[in-house]
Amino acid sequence: MKPDLSVKIKDITFRNPVTVASGTFGSEGEYQGWVDYEKLGAIVTKTVTRKPREGNPMPRIYETPAGMLNAIGLQNKGIEEFIEKKIPFFSKIRTPLIVNIAGESVEDYVCLAEKLSHLKEVSGVELNISCPNVKKGLEFCAQPGLAYEVVSEVRSVTPKLLITKVSPEAHDFLGVVEACVKAGTDAFTAINTIRGMAIDVEARRPRLANVFGGLSGPAIRPVALRYVYEIKRRFDVPVIAAGGICCTNDALEFIIAGAHMVAVGTANFVEPRATMEILSGIEKYLGERRLESIDEVRGTVKVDC
Numbered sequence: 001m002k003p004d005l006s007v008k009i010k011d012i013t014f015r016n017p018v019t020v021a022s023g024t025f026g027s028e029g030e031y032q033g034w035v036d037y038e039k040l041g042a043i044v045t046k047t048v049t050r051k052p053r054e055g056n057p058m059p060r061i062y063e064t065p066a067g068m069l070n071a072i073g074l075q076n077k078g079i080e081e082f083i084e085k086k087i088p089f090f091s092k093i094r095t096p097l098i099v100n101i102a103g104e105s106v107e108d109y110v111c112l113a114e115k116l117s118h119l120k121e122v123s124g125v126e127l128n129i130s131c132p133n134v135k136k137g138l139e140f141c142a143q144p145g146l147a148y149e150v151v152s153e154v155r156s157v158t159p160k161l162l163i164t165k166v167s168p169e170a171h172d173f174l175g176v177v178e179a180c181v182k183a184g185t186d187a188f189t190a191i192n193t194i195r196g197m198a199i200d201v202e203a204r205r206p207r208l209a210n211v212f213g214g215l216s217g218p219a220i221r222p223v224a225l226r227y228v229y230e231i232k233r234r235f236d237v238p239v240i241a242a243g244g245i246c247c248t249n250d251a252l253e254f255i256i257a258g259a260h261m262v263a264v265g266t267a268n269f270v271e272p273r274a275t276m277e278i279l280s281g282i283e284k285y286l287g288e289r290r291l292e293s294i295d296e297v298r299g300t301v302k303v304d305c
């Protein structure tokens with residue numbers, strides 16, 4: 001018998017723990033042909049904002065050892081076009097859809113969440129309060145009080161699964177997490193990218209027009225694992241892990257640390273089938289150990305101290 005990979009968060013049962021990280025999986029069907037969208041546990045969209053955004057000036061991507069810097073700057077066409085043009089595509093796919101949103105004010109987040117709360121195609125909302133590449137992107141995870149405000153206001157307008165995306169750029173990381181839990185978040189995504197920089201020594205200029213960019217990929221995996229573990233050690237709240245997950249072993253590390261789901265990000269650019277390979281790898285891991293369910297693996301890390 002095949003092991004049970006299903007994962008429950010709030011009132012949603014995801015068929016398995018493998019999902020994608022916002023902004024790394026195109027904006028609708030780009031990965032078709034490599035990925036069976038109906039085999040993913042969930043689909044997470046790129047950040048959608050209230051108004052269209054052009055994003056930051058080029059160059060805005062730079063490859064680094066074991067990772068990349070990006071300063072895309074939340075380029076997107078805005079919520080109205082998202083609802084009109086993208087939702088119809090996702091409505092045909094029988095996989096829970098999580099829409100990632102960002103704003104510059106509490107009002108922006110509330111407006112976006114409210115609009116999405118009316119759509120049956122949307123299973124959950126992911127609050128991006130941790131984008132390092134835009135003005136005010138990190139504001140709401142800079143202080144527990146601000147994080148509380150945005151999460152509680154959004155909570156009051158949507159009954160949908162509410163996930164808050166956090167970053168180690170928050171100086172009081174666990175304080176922010178605690179504030180979000182108190183404000184009613186149902187889960188966390190951890191982590192967003194971490195600001196970094198690269199310089200072209202010939203031109204003596206930053207490699208990115210934005211100077212700083214968010215570092216992602218395997219380079220940040222141990223950091224992400226630490227933060228996922230820290231959340232799980234302190235709070236009984238589901239976590240969707242992100243940060244350098246490239247293969248089955250990486251995904252299992254996060255699940256053993258306590259993550260409910262694993263989001264594949266930068267690895268999609270290197271190996272577009274990464275999610276599918278990780279999914280069958282997890283299934284094999286359970287099968288070889290005669291484990292019946294992913295619940296027998298989650299949070300089983302043995303720590304002596």
Ligand SMILES: Cc1cc2nc3c(=O)[nH]c(=O)nc-3n(C[C@H](O)[C@H](O)[C@H](O)COP(=O)(O)O)c2cc1C
Pocket residue numbers: 021022023024046047068070072074100128131165191192193215216217218220242243244245263264265266267
């Ligand atoms: C090119 C690129 C674009 C991204 N865009 C978004 C975004 O729009 N919203 C968001 O919340 N995170 C965004 N992220 C962050 C990822 O969702 C993820 O949290 C981070 O990259 C860590 O995972 P990874 O190391 O597997 O890529 C982006 C990352 C990359 C590399």
